[in-house]
Structure formats: C-alpha cells, structure tokens
Amino acid sequence: MKNRLISTLRISLLLLLMPISALAQTEKDSVVVSSDVAKDSIRITNRYGLRLGGDLSKLARTLLEEGYSGFEIMGDYRLTRRLYIAGELGTEEKTTVTNNLNSTASGSYFKAGIDYNTYDNWFGMENAIYAGLRLGASTFKQTINSFTIYNTDQYWGEQFSLTTPIEFSGLTALWTEFIVGIKAEVLPNLYVGINGQLKILVSDDAPSNFENVYIPGYNKTFDSGRFGVGYGYNIAYLIPLYKKEK
Amino acid sequence: MNKYPFLFLFIGMVLLFGCERDDICAENTPTTPNAIITFYDVANQGTLKSVAGLRVLGEGQSSPVPTVNVVTTDSIAIPLRTNMSETTFIFHQNYSVDDNGTPDDDSDDIIGGNPDTITISYDPEEIYVSRACGFKTIFRNFSITLLDDGDNWIQTFANVTDNLTIENEEQAHINTTH
Numbered sequence: 470m471k472n473r474l475i476s477t478l479r480i481s482l483l484l485l486l487m488p489i490s491a492l493a494q495t496e497k498d499s500v501v502v503s504s505d506v507a508k509d510s511i512r513i514t515n516r517y518g519l520r521l522g523g524d525l526s527k528l529a530r531t532l533l534e535e536g537y538s539g540f541e542i543m544g545d546y547r548l549t550r551r552l553y554i555a556g557e558l559g560t561e562e563k564t565t566v567t568n569n570l571n572s573t574a575s576g577s578y579f580k581a582g583i584d585y586n587t588y589d590n591w592f593g594m595e596n597a598i599y600a601g602l603r604l605g606a607s608t609f610k611q612t613i614n615s616f617t618i619y620n621t622d623q624y625w626g627e628q629f630s631l632t633t634p635i636e637f638s639g640l641t642a643l644w645t646e647f648i649v650g651i652k653a654e655v656l657p658n659l660y661v662g663i664n665g666q667l668k669i670l671v672s673d674d675a676p677s678n679f680e681n682v683y684i685p686g687y688n689k690t691f692d693s694g695r696f697g698v699g700y701g702y703n704i705a706y707l708i709p710l711y712k713k714e715k
Numbered sequence: 716m717n718k719y720p721f722l723f724l725f726i727g728m729v730l731l732f733g734c735e736r737d738d739i740c741a742e743n744t745p746t747t748p749n750a751i752i753t754f755y756d757v758a759n760q761g762t763l764k765s766v767a768g769l770r771v772l773g774e775g776q777s778s779p780v781p782t783v784n785v786v787t788t789d790s791i792a793i794p795l796r797t798n799m800s801e802t803t804f805i806f807h808q809n810y811s812v813d814d815n816g817t818p819d820d821d822s823d824d825i826i827g828g829n830p831d832t833i834t835i836s837y838d839p840e841e842i843y844v845s846r847a848c849g850f851k852t853i854f855r856n857f858s859i860t861l862l863d864d865g866d867n868w869i870q871t872f873a874n875v876t877d878n879l880t881i882e883n884e885e886q887a888h889i890n891t892t893h
Contacts, residue, residue: 567738569849616849618841619740620747622794624773624780628747629797629839629852649725665725678843692737692845 513592514712517547520660522705527559536564536573539685543703545584555601556581557701561685570616572679576609578686580646594654597662601648605668607686610638611676637676642684644670644697658707668697740848747851748884749792750835757870757892763789766893768828770810774803785810792884797852801836808868808893831869832862835889837881854881859889869893 527539541559548554562575582603590596613635618628650664670690673681683689688699740746756764771783771793778784783791795802809828817823837854844851856879859872870892881888 565846567847567849569740570846616841618747618797618850618852619844619848620794620797620852621742622747622749624776624794625796625802627798629841631841631850647725667725678841680843680846682846692847 514714515547515550516595516707516709516712518708518710520545520547520705520707522660522703524557524559524701525704526700526702527561536566538562541701543701543705545705551586553584553586553599554582555584555603557603557686559686563683563685564614565682565689569619570682571614572682573612573614574609574681574683574685575612576607576640576685578605578607578609578684580605580686582646582648584648588651596654597650597652599648599650599652601646601650601664603646603648603666605644605646605686607642607684609640609642609685610636611640611679611681611683612636613679635679637679640674640676640681642670642673642681642687644668644684644687646699650701652703652705654707658709660703660705660707662701662703662705664701664703666699666701668699670695670697737845738847740845744844744848745851745883746844746848747794747797748853748881749794750854750857750881750889751790751792751884751887752889752891753790753887754788755890755892760892764893765789766808768807768809768811770807770828772805772807774805774832780804790887795835795837795839795852795854795881797839800839801834803832803834806831806833806869829866829868831864831867833869833872834860834862836860855879857881857888 521544522542524539524541524543527541531538531540539559539561541557543555543557545553545555557580558578560575560577562573564571564573580603582601584597584599584601586597586599588596588598613631615631615634617630620628645668647667648664650662652660652662654660668687670684670687673684675681681690687697690697754764754766756762765787766789767787768785769783769788769791770779770785771791772779780791780793783793793804807828807830811827813825813827814820815823815825835857836859837857839852840855841850842853857874858879861867861869861872873890875887875890
C-alpha cells in the first residue's frame with residue numbers, strides 16, 4: 470500500500486506542472502477504489518478500450534489569449550499492454566503580430582499515430598509515461614491583414630501600408646511529430662495528461678511572396694528550419710471495452 | 716526519474732526551439748534599398764568627380780537627407796518614397812547660407828549655390844522579407860528626369876545597367892555627369 474502511494478505520488482508530482490491541484494484530493498480516492506478492486510481480483514488484468522477527450526489548453530487559450538482560438542479532440546485505442554493507436558483532430562485560428570506584419574492562419578488538422586507506454590505500473594494502476602509518433606496534416610488559409618514597409622531610412626516618414634488584406638487559401642502542410650507525455654487516472658476512467666511535441670515539417674505550400682508563419686496543428690514555424698514545437702494538456706475518458714490478463 | 720533521460724532531453728529540445736528569437740528584424744537584413752547615385756566628370760567620361768558642397772533636399776521636406784547635408788562627395792545614397800511612384804529631390808551644389816547678420820531669422824537668408832530639381836519615377840513592388848522584417852519595397856523600371864531651370868549643373872543621367880530595378884545597395888543605380 471505504501472509503495473503504491475509513492476508510485477502515485479511520483480505521477481502526481483509530474484501532474485503538479487498542471488494547474489489542477491483541485492483534483493489532487495480526488496486522486497487519493499481513486500487509489501483506494503482501485504486497490505479495493507484489486508483485492509477482489511485474483512489475476513492481474515488490464516482494461517482495454519477507447520479513450521476519448523479534448524485539449525484543455527486550447528480551450529483556455531481561446532478564452533484568454535487574444536488572436537487565438539482552437540479546439541482539439543483526441544482519442545486512443547489500446548492494442549497491447551504498452552501500445553496504443555492514437556490521433557487528434559482539431560481546428561485553430563491564430564493571428565501573428567510582429568512590428569511590421571499582421572497575419573492570420575486558420576484551418577483544421579488531423580494527426581494519427583501510436584503511443585507507447587514506457588511506465589511499469591504498480592498493481593491495479595493504469596498511468597502512463599509515454600512516447601508517441603504522429604503523422605500530421607493540415608488544410609488552412611493564410612491572410613496578410615496588414616503590413617507597413619520596413620525601411621531603415623525614415624527620411625520620408627510614412628511608408629507604404631497594405632490596406633486591403635491578401636488571402637491565400639487552399640494551403641496544405643504535412644509533418645511528423647514526436648510526442649512525450651504522461652497520463653494519470655485521477656478518477657475512475659478519467660485521465661488527465663500533459664505532453665510535449667517536437668515536429669518536423671515534411672512539406673508545405675508556401676504562398677507566393679509570403680510564407681507560412683503559422684500552420685494549424687503544427688503551430689508557429691521557425692525561420693531557422695523545419696522544426697516546430699507544441700504541447701497539449703488533455704482530459705480524457707476511458708470507455709472500457711474488455712479486460713485482459715497482463 | 717533517471718529511468719527517463721529521454722524525457723529531459725526532449726524537454727530541453729522543446730525549450731531550445733521554443734525560445735528562438737525570430738520576431739526582431741536583424742539590423743544587417745537587406746530591406747528597402749536607397750537609390751545610389753554616382754557623379755562622373757562630363758569632360759572626362761568614366762572618371763568620378765566629386766560634387767562640392769552638395770546638399771540634397773526631398774521635395775516638401777524641411778531638412779535635407781542627413782547623409783547629404785553639404786558634403787563633397789562623388790556618390791550618394793538617397794531614400795525613395797515607398798508610398799508614391801515618384802520622388803523629387805533638389806540637388807544643391809555649392810550650398811551656402813548667408814544669414815545676413817541675423818542667425819535666428821531665416822526669412823532674410825541668402826542661399827548660395829546652384830539647385831537642380833530631379834524626379835525619380837518607378838514602380839514600387841512589395842517583397843516579403845521575413846516575419847520579423849515584414850515587407851520591403853524594390854523599385855522597378857526607374858527613370859530620372861531633370862527639370863530644366865536654364866542653369867543646370869547636372870549634365871546627364873543614365874541608369875547604370877539595363878536591369879532597371881533598384882533592389883539592393885550593392886552597386887550604383889544611377890550615373891550622373893557634371
């Protein structure tokens with residue numbers, strides 16, 4: 470029992486990275502519940518099923534961050550003790566403002582791949598520290614809302630400014646993604662998780678005389694190359710379909 | 716947590732990329748170019764000849780182009796207007812001011828030297844540079860006209876190359892003789 474608590478604490482410590490301390494109390498309850506279940510069962514079994522959820526960070530950013538709105542649903546299906554197939558589906562709209570340029574990217578994306586749980590759970594627990602791979606695709610449009618010509622020589626003062634927005638629609642992008650994250654069962658069948666994503670852009674349609682400053686799902690592009698980053702903060706519910714011996 | 720070194724490696728990489736600063740336009744980025752004008756000797760073609768006391772004033776401006784405020788030089792770089800298709804300058808040779816003994820009163824000043832009015836016409840085109848620098852202007856199909864005031868010190872103008880676009884500041888765009 471003590472060991473089990475320590476194991477749960479290790480997961481909980483990681484979860485403290487997330488602003489969800491309110492759930493910490495209920496997490497203790499879930500340990501009791503699962504240990505009760507464990508006492509009754511003689512053989513070690515794992516639950517298999519479909520886990521469905523959404524990204525809370527995108528909802529929070531939609532409310533709090535100016536120029537951003539996003540929504541993502543995610544799901545995974547357990548194949549073996551450690552392996553899951555997993556995917557995300559979402560939409561994003563993001564306005565990027567620099568000193569000299571204001572542009573908006575909006576569109577939807579789809580990511581599919583696998584998650585591999587590297588964590589050796591204590592008896593009766595189903596938490597995860599996992600690594601995953603995804604292939605991501607996005608269809609989107611980009612709009613240059615406004616810009617003012619950059620000129621280091623300000624002798625004439627006023628520079629040319631764009632007054633009519635320019636829109637590039639029907640753009641697509643493809644990328645691969647490496648994910649590392651944790652998931653913890655905080656209530657029976659209810660999981661919260663946090664993950665980080667490292668993305669490598671495979672291909673994208675570059676608008677003429679412009680570039681993709683932001684790609685929905687891929688996030689901000691960088692001038693230095695084809696790498697991108699992202700994170701997710703998920704809440705998901707497991708629909709248990711069957712149990713299987715370990 | 717030493718079972719999971721990859722986790723920390725991964726977080727490190729995410730931070731590395733996430734903290735890259737590319738939202739500030741680097742100073743050495745080539746952006747909107749100035750027009751570069753060189754002055755040659757009309758009597759001895761192909762030889763640079765400095766203009767004495769040159770002062771270049773943009774039409775309608777109250778102060779001259781800062782780098783060309785009564786200088787003796789054989790080449791100047793002057794800014795073009797990005798929100799217009801032409802820019803007019805007054806090229807003033809041997810510029811001098813006699814303040815008539817009243818340094819604080821500009822109205823009775825006697826301006827010496829020979830002003831010539833030139834107009835540079837072009838098709839401005841906006842070119843994307845980067846997210847930090849935004850767009851720059853290049854000037855296509857430029858041509859120069861000299862207003863005949865009966866006493867021009869400038870003799871001829873010529874585009875340096877047939878490629879009539881002011882795209883960068885690596886070479887002269889306009890050759891002048893005087």
